Amino acid sequence: MVFSVGLTYNLKQKVSENLGLPVDFFAEFDDEETVDAIYSAIKKAGCEVTKIEADQNAYGKLLDLKPEIVFNIAEGLHGEGREAQIPAILEMLKIPYTGSGPVTLAISLNKSLTHQILCANGVAAPKFIVYNNVNEINDVQLPFPLVVKPIAEGSGKGIRSNSLVRDFQSLKNQVAWVTENYHQPAIVEEFIEGREFTVGLIGNKKPFVLPIVEITFDKLPEGSNPLYAYEAKWIWDVPEKPLDIFVCPAKIPKSLETEIKDTAVKAFQALKCRDVCRMDIRLDKNGKPNVLDLNPLPGMIPDPDAHSCLPEAAMTAGYSYDQLICTILWQAILRNNLQDKCAETSIKQNSRLIR
Ligand SMILES: Nc1ncnc2c1ncn2[C@@H]1O[C@H](COP(=O)(O)OP(=O)(O)OP(=O)(O)O)[C@@H](O)[C@H]1O
Ligand SMILES: [Mg+2]
Incomplete structure (x- = not known):
């Protein structure tokens, strides 16, 4: 048959x-x-x-x-x-x-709706404000530094090293750049400053969590901000000259590993993901894992040197x-x-x- x-x-x-x-x-x-x-x-x-x-x-x-x-x-x-x-x-x-x-796919493409669902389910996510255009920015209710992104993109689109802004004028410039070039609202998030991990999950009701990948920032070009932004994803890291910023499995204590994995499973369930998902998690200043972004259609590039994180984590697990x-x-x-x-x-x- x-x-x-x-x-x-x-x-x-x-x-x-x-x-x-x-x-x-x-x-x-x-x-x-x-x-x-x-x-x-x-x-x-x-x-x-x-x-x-x-x-x-x-x-x-x-x-x-x-x-x-x-x-x-x-x-x-x-x-x-x-x-x-x-x-x-x-x-x-x-x-x-x-x-x-x-x-699930439509909601997880929208960072504001995703954060709201995560928070309602007890998963920490960055605090945020949404601006439809630069004229809406008055007094900013979140402390600098802030991260400015298009509200509904992925793969680092509209996120550059200078998406991390430290003052009011840079915030306005970045919001204007996002809304004008990407024709959508900008989401402005508190900067979650700690270590960054990306976590792949496969399965359903109780998904299996693949080995955690840490994204390190110390080998990014000098002067760049600690963000895994478009340049780090697609310009500075190419198969011909891979960027050595990925550690899998992440070198973290067992307790943190458990905490990150539990957070990832909770987020997977909150968004009703199925079969596969990869999510980006960063530790806040208190060491608590915050979910930045869910990718229910994760990159699946086969070439290990292309650093597609879900296949990379699966390879580490022996797949x-x-x-x-x-x-x-x-x-x-x-x-x-x-x-x-x-x-x-x-x-x-x-x-x-x-x-
Ligand atoms: N609020 C934040 N605090 C700290 N870092 C952030 C924040 N938002 C984004 N970043 C950094 O920018 C990177 C890209 O952001 P994000 O994951 O939201 O974009 P994306 O384009 O949806 O990513 P993907 O390629 O996973 O689809 C993150 O991996 C992280 O390094
Ligand atoms: Mg991401």
Whole structure:
């Protein structure tokens, strides 16, 4: 019996071909190598795999193909609900898929809504103010330094080393830059100053937490601020010259490890994430883990030198890249009771059983 898997994604384009867009416009989309690596992992497990670019023709293609399940890494084309678009279409077509649903994806792209849900569930997150434009800034109710970001982006879009502002004029400049270039409100957050970690989770009700990755700031170029911003993600750290700022597993005491892992699981559950998520956590001045950002569609670049943190953490836990993909797919298969339909594939055998 053939087990048919769709693979939905959005491909990066070069910004030079699209004059007038910010340099980081396509940062959240994927390279062909990532799509091919996922394709090959699923194919090797004995499935029939069809790639479907998540553009405006995706609906018709999914309707025609009606795969048993979709492996979704699509970030969506435009709009604040873009990450939710493919899952929403799949739900309309009653096609199961990997990862979180439309509500989780749309909310976690919005940093203000995410912080509110985290706080309501007892997870610490930065205090924040949202400005629609620079004229709204009067007296600032939060102490400097502050971090200024677009309210609904990921992959470091709109976050540069100078997004950390220390005075009123820099705050105004940065809010103006965000609102004018990214055409959306700016979120201004208190600066959570301590050590930074990124934490990958796989699974469902009680997700398995992968080894914690610490992001260190001491090897960033001199004069830069301690932020894992766009430059550190995509300019200073390239596979040809990898930046040595990642420590996995993080060298931390057991008690802190437990505290970070518990926080991550609580956040995963609060946002109703499914199958996989990566989140950024930073310690505040009292050493308490604050959740900065949830990524239910985490980067999945196969090249270890590209420093895609979730695959990196999975490798540390002993997963091969193919096993990571099969493990995520297997979680979605279990959730949707599709075990019988894929009995002739080796997805289960290629997945790592989650404790
Ligand atoms: N409130 C804050 N306090 C301290 N550092 C922050 C804060 N907000 C952001 N940062 C720094 O900026 C980085 C990027 O911020 P954030 O994770 O919110 O952006 P993103 O574009 O959504 O990231 P991702 O690439 O994970 O999608 C963080 O990893 C952290 O180093
Ligand atoms: Mg982040």
